[in-house]
Amino acid sequence: MVRKFFPLLILLVLLGAVVWAVSMGTLPRADFVFNNGAEIKTMDPAQATGSPEGRVINALFEGLLRSMPAGEPDELGRIPMKPVARGMADRFTVNADGTVYRFHIRENARWTNGDPVTATDFAWSWMRFLHPETASEYNYQLFYVRGAEKFNTVQLAVGDKVEVELADRKTPELFPRGTIRRGILRELILPPPAADTAGTDNQEADAADDIEAISGKAIFVVEFQNESSNTPATETIAYAVSADGSLAGIDELKQSYRGDFPLSDIQPCQHVLYDFNEVGIQVLSPQDLEVTLNSATAFFPELVAFYPLHPVHRGCVEQYGARRFTKAENIVTNGPFRLKERRIRDRIRLIKNEQYWNAAEVELASIDVMSIQSETTSLNMYLTGQLDWDTTPPNTMIPILKKRDDFVSTPFLASYFYRVNTAKPPLNHPKVRRALNLAIDKRSIVDNVVKGGQLPASSFVPPGMIGYEGYQGSGHNVELARQLLAEAGYPNGKGLPQIEILYNTADSHRDIAEVIQQDWKKNLGINVILRNLEWGSFLDSLRTGDYMVARSGWIGDYPDPNTFLDMFVTGGPNNQTNWGDAKYDHNIKMAKSEADPAARMQLFVEAETILMEHQPIMPIYFYVSKNMVQPRIQGFHANLQDIHPLHLIKIRRTGSAANDAISEDTN
Amino acid sequence: MNQTPTTTTDEQPDKSSKRTELQRLAEVMTAARTQQGVSLWSDGWKRLKRNRVSMISLWTLVVIVVLAIVTPALPLQSPIFQNVKQRELLPPEFKTFTLGIAKYDETLASKRQELQAMSTSHDLAALQVEIEGLEARHPINVYWNDPNFISKAMIEFRIFIFGDYCIPSICGTDKLGRDVLSRVCWGSRVSLACGLIATLVSLVIGVSYGAIAGYFGGRIDNIMMRIIDVAYSIPFIFIVIFIMSFLSSPKVRDTLHDYGINQITVFFLMIGAIYWLTMARVVRGQVLSLKNEQFVDAAKTIGTSQWGIIFKHLVPNVMGIVIVYLTLTIPAVIRFEAFLSFLGMGVQAPDISWGMLVNEGIQVITPIRIYWWMIVFSGFALALTLFSLNFLGDGVRDALDPKLKNR
């Protein structure tokens, strides 16, 4: 029997499967659909990095300030984006020396669950952002705030006020935290300095002005004030940081201790941190937040509007934990949109947040944030009307797209450059580096390879920073390049080992690398080989210095030269070229606290000149933003930072079909 | 299995009883061997010749392979020299194109003469440096990517015969202004080599593995086949990524280079090492059914070692089916290479493969403009080769399949 009907059975199973497959949940198109490029890593503002994440988080959350088009249009007709009090704060003041900011939060600011947004929310969110266990990649952005770095990196000294998180957490998650006790650090018992003496010279130099960050084992003796009257006024307890409650390895420390505090009863705790109440983030009233900086920081409002500093809802985070609080059914937000649904590597569906303070001006009822990796696929979807905004049209198509009205392009704050590993001979010779740089025909790369109207770069900082006139280097000069190479001891490239260009797998990077390969070969007679690695390995090679010349790019976080030049200080984590220069480091450091804008910019110009004369990097071009936007979309403006707030986008309702785009040029 | 040569041993009349048994057997074996060569292969070849589609495929393949081999000697443009300023994405054209080597050589020669005529030592050094520079930047070094000595000889031969003449860009140019025809021709070398070398590797591994498993049988067979079962369920891509990224680290590459191995070779070997599984299964099945035949017993009787039996007697007898699988594995490998190139893990620039070219081609297919020449020619070359290999494979299978013998 079974045998007889077996084919029929298979047929039925197949049929059922097909019906099931076809009935997969369908979603009608949203009002506005755009391609966000890569899949976002997270929706948690404190954990996010990268511009795709920024677009989503800026739609879901809102900081104290918001970057909005404001002021006069520049010579290209672009209205600059400025951080203005059109976010959670309706006004803010700065004191005379530019170190104290006072933000006033608007009365009608609401979370999606109806709770009011208060100054406490911001203080708590920033505490979470700075907490070492959160491990936020962007946390250095708040180090301009007094005490923030100390809190984050646990730089404690005897006499500091500290907060101790006792080892009584309910969940393994960071929040809700265990019981917090605040006291004064009386003794700090650290292991004796490590035996290896290789790096001691440097470390001593560092230690002169900084207290070393505490990592590894330590015993903290903390004195607490008791408020109730029937106990002694103070209580002193020794703590050791231990996540699992075991105190392994503490005995050695105990033995090395020479002081007189009895260490018989050491208690485990989760963290001993600098008291957050001492950090320059003070809640004055539910509506008022005061932020005190180390020194005047001109671009601090930009940072306040930057998405990692957007607040999160404390109750939501504490109830669901770090990962699950971003689920559509759990998340509580305060931005113009709220999260409806998220399909991984497909789309994020946002809908309008009716609780938003400015909801009346938000026009879009729903948005689909697509994550389509292939540039060609994305363009095809745009051209067939499936997308309203394509963020990554492919380079080959740019010359044709450029002629269209729906192509929105403008220079923006980003540099494409090659890092040079200055530790690898022959690249340790500055003249070789300069020769290589001069032999690249950047104009030709810009005109014929990337073709989007990018500017060939002879300096690192992109043009367009207000008040900054960057370094002007020399352009393409083969004769000078040959001469420099000869001076370096390699006439006609003789004796020069082959040079390797490393790039991450992508057609556009390969094209540029191939052109440069030919430039060096043709002009200097140097043998060049290309090596491509996929992203993961690429970053690793960069980090470990396992490369000679490597393709790089940098997008400015805010319109200030600091976001670019800060990278190449000696030993900076993003330097990665093994290059360092004391004068350069000095200038960058001075610029951070220089109050006079003109003098500050002068420091940056000097620094960039040093950078370009030593050439640890070879700038290739400055990016332009490339956006395809359907004609029916309004409120989309080109700007220097390529930021396009979604809540400002409007749709022209005059019935022009989405298929307009395709009919023009198909034939 | 009546086509196996062993059946003939019985038919040999025992004429001389005085000869030792051993001599007789040896003779029988020799006779059997010669007989086999005639019957199986020539018979198959005869039947293959009757199959017109297969023959067309065969000749197409021969032409493609010959073209690939002599590519350096053909008057093609440079496959890697870019001309982004004037020649980017040109549609097919018939304007003649010259390399400009002759002119370059002229300049070089005149400088050399000048050097010889020069008496003052003042400019001598400068001129010498200039000449060295010209030599170092000679077009041969720029137009072709580090050719090996055979290719270099062929390129010189080509320059000697054709001079500066190049076939015009009848297949258009790509986005960096390189001639598509030339790239397709040079790409064929990598793709075909990839298919052949990888398949040979899989052949060696698969046949030895399968024959050993099949011959020894029992527990060894069981274990060896289970290993294959397990290997079948391992998705390759992680292994490929692993080895590709490991290989591209300079340290490993330099070490390999000292042994004269380049990245492409390792890439070939790796794909080959992946494709041996099916081959091993097929060979094992065949050996399993052959090992109880009389010719194996005969070989045992005359004291042939086990390895001798496997590789001298059994393996030649499974070659028929092995060849059928070869013709099916080669296209599979070429396709796999294309697949890897699509994912960006195939051969690396400036080497060229068809997979890479096709991938470049589909990158520029959008409704606003279709650069058809970027996909059509490379796609055609790839499809034609795979197509021919598939048809040839079918033909060979039919020709060697005993069941179809009398049809």
Next chain:
Amino acid sequence: MQVLVFLLKRLGWMLITVWVVFTLSFFLMRAIPGGPLNGERVLSESVRAQLEQRYNLDDPLYVQYTTHLWNTMCFDFGPSYKLQDFTVNEVLAQGFPVSAALGILGMTFALLLGMTAGVVSAVRRTSIYDFSFMLLATLGIAIPSFVLASMAIVLFVFYFQIFPAAGWGELKQIVLPAMCLGAPFAGYIARLTRTGMLEVLSNDYIRTAYAKGLSTRTVILRHALRGSILPVVSYLGPACAGILTGSLVLEKIFAIPGMGSHFIEAALQRDFTLGMGALLTYTVLLYVMNTLVDLSYSFIDPRVVLE
């Protein structure tokens, strides 16, 4: 009973396979240069240390191995490193149905088209149908699926404007990728069916059936097809493996959020946990499909003994 023993045995072997795949890929992943914590910006040392602790990457290798193995046995693949809002199980739960739908549709398409073409070719042997079907079948096998897909896009998206260019969510969007996915397998199946059919048609019992006066349709559907289906069924195992690989490419071209996309991205971004989860899912899937094929084989052909 026999079936039960067979299934138990297969389960045992599957566990061994999964363990081998797990061990192999675990150590391969850790030997590859680059780890999951590499991002666009370099992490400061303290952040890196904190994250390593969060994901237990600071433990010695054998401890990582045993904990990970134990968790895997409990079907817990842990959090995804690069999709921080999700656990691996959640990612797979979202991706698997998508890929399954695509695969099933592709396979159905391949079976329907392939078997029809095969039967027609065999019955009308050496006719123009036979020739053109077999030409198409070989074409389907020979052309890589990404080339086929781009041609299909030009034709059906731009020229005829029947289907949307890419995406996932509507029936319309599944059709094109499923067809491109199924095409090479349709080719194989057509050829297998044709060969099998030709063999069966030359048997005596078919002649008997004709002699009884049955119509051609009845003879073919009732008697011949049954005999010729065996090679097709035995091909389904490898076909499943091929469908899985093929969907890697098609999911990329058509921007489909299935397992293939997750797998490729996980591999490229060193998302160890997600990569491992996807890998083991693939392994189990492949094994289950092969077992099912063997099982159905014995149902169709009573002579086949399960072992």
